[in-house]
Amino acid sequence: MEYILIIIAAIFVNNVVLAQFLGICPFLGVSNKVTTSLGMGGAVVFVLTLSAIVTYLIQNFILTPLQIGYMQTLTFILVIAALVQMVEIILKKVSPALYQALGIFLPLITTNCAVLGIAILSIQKDYNLAQTTVFSLASGVGFALALILFAGLREQLDLTSEVPKQMKGYPIALIVAGLLAMAFMGFSGIVK
Amino acid sequence: MARESSFKNMTLTLFVITFVSSAVLAGVYELTKDAIDAVRIRKINQGIAEVLPPFNNNPSDTDNVHKEFVDGDTVYVYKAITKERKDTVAAVQTFTNNGYGGKFVLLVGFLADGTINNIKVISHSETPGLGDKIDPAKHGFSLQFHGKNPETYKLAVSKEDGDVDAITASTISSKAFCDAVARAYAVYREKVMKKGKWDGNTGATSQQ
Amino acid sequence: MGRKHRRNVSTIIKNMLIMKEKIQIVLKGIFKENPTFVLILGMCPTLATTSSAINGLSMGLATSFVLMLSNLTISLVGKMIPDKVRIPSYIVIIAAFVTVVDLLMAGYLPDIHSTLGIFIPLIVVNCIVLARAESFAAKNGAADSIFDGLGIGLGFTLALTFLGFVRELLGAYSVFGYKLISGDGIILFILAPGAFFALAYLMILFNMVKKKLIKK
Numbered sequence: 001m002e003y004i005l006i007i008i009a010a011i012f013v014n015n016v017v018l019a020q021f022l023g024i025c026p027f028l029g030v031s032n033k034v035t036t037s038l039g040m041g042g043a044v045v046f047v048l049t050l051s052a053i054v055t056y057l058i059q060n061f062i063l064t065p066l067q068i069g070y071m072q073t074l075t076f077i078l079v080i081a082a083l084v085q086m087v088e089i090i091l092k093k094v095s096p097a098l099y100q101a102l103g104i105f106l107p108l109i110t111t112n113c114a115v116l117g118i119a120i121l122s123i124q125k126d127y128n129l130a131q132t133t134v135f136s137l138a139s140g141v142g143f144a145l146a147l148i149l150f151a152g153l154r155e156q157l158d159l160t161s162e163v164p165k166q167m168k169g170y171p172i173a174l175i176v177a178g179l180l181a182m183a184f185m186g187f188s189g190i191v192k
Numbered sequence: 193m194a195r196e197s198s199f200k201n202m203t204l205t206l207f208v209i210t211f212v213s214s215a216v217l218a219g220v221y222e223l224t225k226d227a228i229d230a231v232r233i234r235k236i237n238q239g240i241a242e243v244l245p246p247f248n249n250n251p252s253d254t255d256n257v258h259k260e261f262v263d264g265d266t267v268y269v270y271k272a273i274t275k276e277r278k279d280t281v282a283a284v285q286t287f288t289n290n291g292y293g294g295k296f297v298l299l300v301g302f303l304a305d306g307t308i309n310n311i312k313v314i315s316h317s318e319t320p321g322l323g324d325k326i327d328p329a330k331h332g333f334s335l336q337f338h339g340k341n342p343e344t345y346k347l348a349v350s351k352e353d354g355d356v357d358a359i360t361a362s363t364i365s366s367k368a369f370c371d372a373v374a375r376a377y378a379v380y381r382e383k384v385m386k387k388g389k390w391d392g393n394t395g396a397t398s399q400q
Numbered sequence: 401m402g403r404k405h406r407r408n409v410s411t412i413i414k415n416m417l418i419m420k421e422k423i424q425i426v427l428k429g430i431f432k433e434n435p436t437f438v439l440i441l442g443m444c445p446t447l448a449t450t451s452s453a454i455n456g457l458s459m460g461l462a463t464s465f466v467l468m469l470s471n472l473t474i475s476l477v478g479k480m481i482p483d484k485v486r487i488p489s490y491i492v493i494i495a496a497f498v499t500v501v502d503l504l505m506a507g508y509l510p511d512i513h514s515t516l517g518i519f520i521p522l523i524v525v526n527c528i529v530l531a532r533a534e535s536f537a538a539k540n541g542a543a544d545s546i547f548d549g550l551g552i553g554l555g556f557t558l559a560l561t562f563l564g565f566v567r568e569l570l571g572a573y574s575v576f577g578y579k580l581i582s583g584d585g586i587i588l589f590i591l592a593p594g595a596f597f598a599l600a601y602l603m604i605l606f607n608m609v610k611k612k613l614i615k616k
Contacts, residue, residue: 021448178596213496227507
C-alpha cells in the first residue's frame with residue numbers, strides 16, 4: 001500500500017515536470033515528436049532509477065559514515081555523469097539497436113535536473129533502498145508520461161491549428177504545458 | 193587551444209581539480225558549520241518557546257528530547273519545566289501523511305494536564321489559499337484548539353461528530369490537522385503524562 | 401608637455417573604449433542574449449522559484465554568484481585542462497562553487513535557503529552555467545569572463561525577479577511581500593500552471609519590445 005501511494009504521488013500528484021519543475025529543459029526542447037519523446041522518456045527512466053540507487057548507496061555507505069555530507073552535490077553529479085557514460089558504452093556493446101534508439105539522448109541526461117533532483121529528494125525524504133527504487137522509477141515514469149503527452153499535444157498543434165505569430169515556438173509550448181499542469185492538478189488529493 | 197589528452201595528464205588534472213575542490217569545500221564547511229548548527233537549534237528553540245508557557249530549562253537538550261517512532265515516522269517530544277508552576281509540559285513535533293499535498297509537520301505545546309496551549313505549523317505543502325489556512329498566519333482555524341483538552345475535546349471535524357470546525361472547502365486538510373494533533377496527544381499522554389514523575393520533574397519538586 | 405598630454409588623452413580614450421567593450425558584454429547578457437527570454441536556458445529554477453519576487457531575486461543572485469566565480473576560474477585554468485576531461489572538470493568546479501553558496505546560505509540566510517530548497521544544489525545542472533563555461537569562459541580572458549558572468553547573471557536575475565513580481569502581484573496581490581489589496585489573489589498564478597502561463601506571456605512581451613527596439 002505504501003509503495004502504491006509513493007507511485008501514484010510521484011507520477012500524478014507531484015509529477016516531476018509539471019508540479020516540481022524538474023527536467024523542464026528536455027521537456028521543452030526534445031518533445032516535438034511522440035517517437036523521439038518515447039526514446040528520451042525511456043532513457044530517463046533507466047538512468048534516473050539507476051542513479052538514484054547508486055547515489056543512495058554512496059550517501060549511506062560513504063558520505064554519512066565519513067560525515068562529509070557537504071560533498072553531496074559534487075559526488076552525485078560526478079556519479080551521474082560517469083553512470084551516463086558507462087550506460088552509453090555498455091549499451092553500444094550489448095545492444096546496438098537500443099543504443100540507436102536511446103543513444104543520442106544519453107549525453108543530454110547528465111544535465112537533466114530531474115536526475116540529480118530525484119537523487120537528492122530521495123535522500124531528503126529519508127527513504128530506504130526499496131522506497132528509493134520505487135520512488136525514482138515512478139518519478140521517471142512520471143517524466144516520460146508528461147513528455148509523451150506534451151509531444152502528442154504539440155504534434156496536433158503543428159498540424160491543425162493556426163498559432164498567432166507572436167506566440168509561435170516557446171510561448172505556445174509554455175501555455176500548452178500550463179494547461180497540462182492544470183489537468184494534473186486535478187490529481188492532487190487522490191493520495192489522501 | 194586546449195592541451196593534448198593523454199591518460200596521464202587527464203587523470204592528473206581530474207585528480208588535482210577534485211582534490212582542490214574538496215579542500216576548499218572542507219574549509220568552507222568548517223567556517224559555516226557553527227552558523228548552520230546555530231540556525232538549526234535556534235529554529236527548534238524558537239518554536240518551542242512559541243507553543244509553551246515560559247520555562248527555565250533547555251528542552252532541546254538531548255536529555256530532554258524523546259523520540260517516538262509511530263506510523264513510519266518520528267514524533268519528537270521536547271520536555272520543559274514551566275517557570276511559574278514548575279510542572280512538566282512538552283512541545284511535541286508531530287506529523288500527518290493525510291494532507292491534501294501529502295505530509296505536514298506541526299509543533300504542539302501541551303500543558304501538564306494535557307490541555308493544548310498553542311500549535312505552530314513547521315512545514316506543509318497544502319494548496320495556497322485553501323488548505324494552507326491551517327497556518328495561523330493565514331487563518332484562525334488552528335486557534336480553536338487552544339485551551340482545549342483532547343480528553344474531552346473530540347479531535348475530529350464536526351461532519352464526523354467531532355468538535356472541530358473544518359476550514360471551508362478544505363475538509364481534507366482540516367481532518368489531517370486533527371490527525372496530527374491526535375498523534376501528538378497520544379504520544380504526550382503515554383510518554384509524559386502517564387509517567388508523570390520523569391527525572392526532571394521529580395528533581396524540580398524535591399527542590400521546592 | 402604636449403606629447404605627454406597627448407599620451408594621457410590616448411590612454412583615456414583607450415580606457416574608455418575598454419570600458420565600453422566591457423559594458424557591452426554586460427548589456428549583451430541582459431538583453432540580446434538574455435538567458436531566460438532569448439537563450440531559453442535554466443528553465444527549471446525560472447519556473448520553480450518565482451512564486452514571489454524575493455524568491456526569484458535570491459535565486460537569480462545565487463546563480464549569478466556561481467556563474468561569475470566559475471567563469472573566472474575556468475578562464476584561468478581552462479587552458480591547462482586536457483580536452484577530453486574538459487566537461488567533467490568544469491562540472492567539478494561548478495559543483496564546488498554551488499556547494500559553497502549552499503553552505504553560506506544555510507548559515508547566514510536560513511529562511512531563503514529553506515524556501516529555495518533543492519534548487520540551490522540544482523544550480524549545478526543549470527544549463528546556463530555550463531554553457532557559459534564552455535562557450536565563453538574557456539575562450540576568453542579573466543576580465544571578460546567575469547563581465548560575461550555578471551551580464552548573463554544580471555539578465556537571469558532580472559528575468560526571475562520580474563516573473564516573480566508578476567506572479568506575486570497577480571497571485572497574492574502583493575509586491576515584495578507587501579500586501580497591496582486584501583484578499584487571496586488569483587491563486588493559480590502561484591501554483592504550477594501559473595508559472596507556465598506567466599512565463600509564456602512575458603516571453604511574448606519581451607519579443608514585442610525587442611522587435612520595436614530593433615525597428616528603431
